[in-house]
Amino acid sequence: MTGTCPNxxxxxxxxxxxTCGAPMGASAVPGPGPSAPAAPAAPRPCPHCxxxxxxxxxxxxxxxYDFTTGxxxxxxxxxxxxxxLAPAVPLEWVLERWVDPEWHAxxxxxAPCPSPGLPVVVPLVARSLLIGRPSASRNIGxxxxxxxxTAVSRRHAQLTTDGTRWWIEDLRSSNxxxxxxxxxxxxxxxxxxxxxxxxxxxxxxxxGAWTRLVLRAATDAEKAQHG
Numbered sequence: 001m002t003g004t005c006p007n008x009x010x011x012x013x014x015x016x017x018x019t020c021g022a023p024m025g026a027s028a029v030p031g032p033g034p035s036a037p038a039a040p041a042a043p044r045p046c047p048h049c050x051x052x053x054x055x056x057x058x059x060x061x062x063x064x065y066d067f068t069t070g071x072x073x074x075x076x077x078x079x080x081x082x083x084x085l086a087p088a089v090p091l092e093w094v095l096e097r098w099v100d101p102e103w104h105a106x107x108x109x110x111a112p113c114p115s116p117g118l119p120v121v122v123p124l125v126a127r128s129l130l131i132g133r134p135s136a137s138r139n140i141g142x143x144x145x146x147x148x149x150t151a152v153s154r155r156h157a158q159l160t161t162d163g164t165r166w167w168i169e170d171l172r173s174s175n176x177x178x179x180x181x182x183x184x185x186x187x188x189x190x191x192x193x194x195x196x197x198x199x200x201x202x203x204x205x206x207x208g209a210w211t212r213l214v215l216r217a218a219t220d221a222e223k224a225q226h227g
Contacts, residue, residue: 003024003025005024011024011137012137013136043055046060048060048065090125092218093161093217093218094122094124094217095124095159095216096216097119097144097146097212098214099113100211101113104210107151107209109151109209111209111210113209113210114148122143123218123222124159126143128159128161129144130143131158131213132145132152133145133147133154134154142154142156146207146208149209149211150208151207151209152173152208156173156207157170157171157173166200166215168197168199169197170190170191170193170194170195172194177205178205179203180203187206201216202215
């Protein structure tokens with residue numbers, strides 16, 4: 001099913017436009033006078049990749065270009081010939097995706113918080129995993145899908161491992177990536193975009209309006225089920 005966003009783009013998503021990120025179903029920005037027809041807000045094109053972004057965007061949703069400083073996105077490392085982009089690894093770790101009402105309350109988000117329940121458990125079987133939300137039109141299929149939290153960017157953060165340790169890196173997301181220990185107050189400062197930060201078992205990773213991700217070792221039952 002497709003629809004049209006306030007800026008005139010066709011989108012297969014029913015929450016935010018796949019092209020410019022505008023909320024689907026939102027009204028167009030009115031003109032300057034009471035008799036002027038409604039006019040959509042002009043999108044903000046990215047000078048690096050050409051993608052149209054919402055007018056107030058700080059970073060390009062497609063490539064991460066910094067509209068404030070003009071810094072180009074960091075180039076991704078190219079794999080060696082014949083080497084897969086995200087090599088598979090044996091199942092030793094999983095990531096739990098929780099709905100966290102306390103995090104939601106601290107974000108002052110207008111979106112209602114879903115009822116918390118049991119976590120979604122994601123097996124971590126690659127050395128590099130994308131955290132975000134899918135977009136059919138932009139061919140984005142995150143390894144860790146944080147739908148339906150629309151405050152999570154399409155390409156929000158990258159989780160990587162060397163086989164023993166794990167790191168999280170914010171990909172210039174709209175609302176930031178936060179980390180904190182298993183106990184203690186909620187984090188208040190987002191991670192610097194493009195900088196890897198090590199995370200240990202039990203650490204919390206907060207993204208979006210209510211999503212909490214927890215890294216932990218896989219149980220024997222989970223290993224057997226996956227194998």
